[in-house]
Amino acid sequence: MMRLFDEFAHRYDLHTPPGHYQHDHDFVLEMLRSWAMPCYVLDVGCGTGAFLEKALRSGMRVQGVDASPGMVREAERRLGRDVVTVQRMQELEAQSTYHAIVSLSWTINYCESYPELVAVLRRFHRALRPGGGVVLQIAHASHAPVEVMEDREPGPGGKPEDILFLYRFHRLPSGSDELEAQYVYACKSLGEMMHERHLLRVADARAVVSCAQNAGFEDVQLFNSFRRDAFSDALSPFLVARKPGGGEG
Structure with a gap:
């Protein structure tokens, strides 16, 4: 377990205050609202729960998972015990549950290989309701x-x-x-x-796009930033994609 995310989880919001993510979080919330669906959102790698708190205040139903017990303890202080769970993304078992899955701050880049990443994205795909989608913030090494x-x-x-x-x-x-x-x-x-x-180990944004397509996602888009500009030179672009099918209530 990474010490930054566990032993020092209680310091995370001090050195990286939630306000640092304001524009990114606003972009994600606007994207979810644009899908015109009731929104039950899962945050994978939810950290201290900063995004989930904003989504909850926006009227969305929320759930979070994180591999780090330390981060989950901090998120529980913010959101309560029923909202967040200690769970690795490789172990997600939900099926047709969520309208949206969000994973920010390079969480999915901690997969050990591209085949493992495809397997994780297939779990995301299964966990979504038809017409649901993902918003992923990913790393691009070059x-x-x-x-x-x-x-x-x-x-x-x-x-x-x-x-x-x-x-x-x-x-x-x-x-x-x-x-x-x-x-x-x-x-x-x-x-x-x-x-x-x-x-x-899996820090090539275009390769992540291919993994998302292999996992069954459609309409895969890659944005340079929260401004929705086309991917060009960003270290931390956003990937947005949808699961085929009509929206469900």
């Missing part, structure tokens, strides 16, 4: 910037710039679909610091 990026945020007591979060994304090796994500979290007032590397 667009990774070379620089180290940083965020500085208030600490637990509100002290300005108490928390430092450094991150860098590196394509490994040259020409491959693999992306290494490096993260450093530190809180000065608490004396906390951790460094972690995450390897994303």
Whole structure:
């Protein structure tokens, strides 16, 4: 289990506040509303529940799963115990249940191979009602910037710039679909610091499109950003696709 998502899950909203995702979350909610269906949405890799909280406030019925017990504990504090469950995406068993499945922040890129990704997307497909759809935020390794990026945020007591979060994304090796994500979290007032590397093995957006099509999805679209511009140079584009069939109530 990644320490960033489990041991340090209670710090996640401090170094990466939900407001960082405002435009992305608004894009997803607008997309779901545009499908003109009653919306029961599943968030796969729901993290601390920030998106689910917004969807719930928008009048949607929500459910979340995450592989990390630490993240689920944080989401339960936000949403209650009946909304989120500890579950790996590779173990999703629901059938014809949801109108939409959302997976943000590169969750599906943690699959170990493209065949495993196809299998996961087939589980998503089975879990959707006819006419339902997915919105996935995915990584594209060849667009990774070379620089180290940083965020500085208030600490637990509100002290300005108490928390430092450094991150860098590196394509490994040259020409491959693999992306290494490096993260450093530190809180000065608490004396906390951790460094972690995450390897994303399926980080080619166009290959993910092919996987979605192989899993049975139609009308697969790839957007560069929340602005709905065509995919061109984004590190973190959105994939939107639908399951064939008419909408159900």
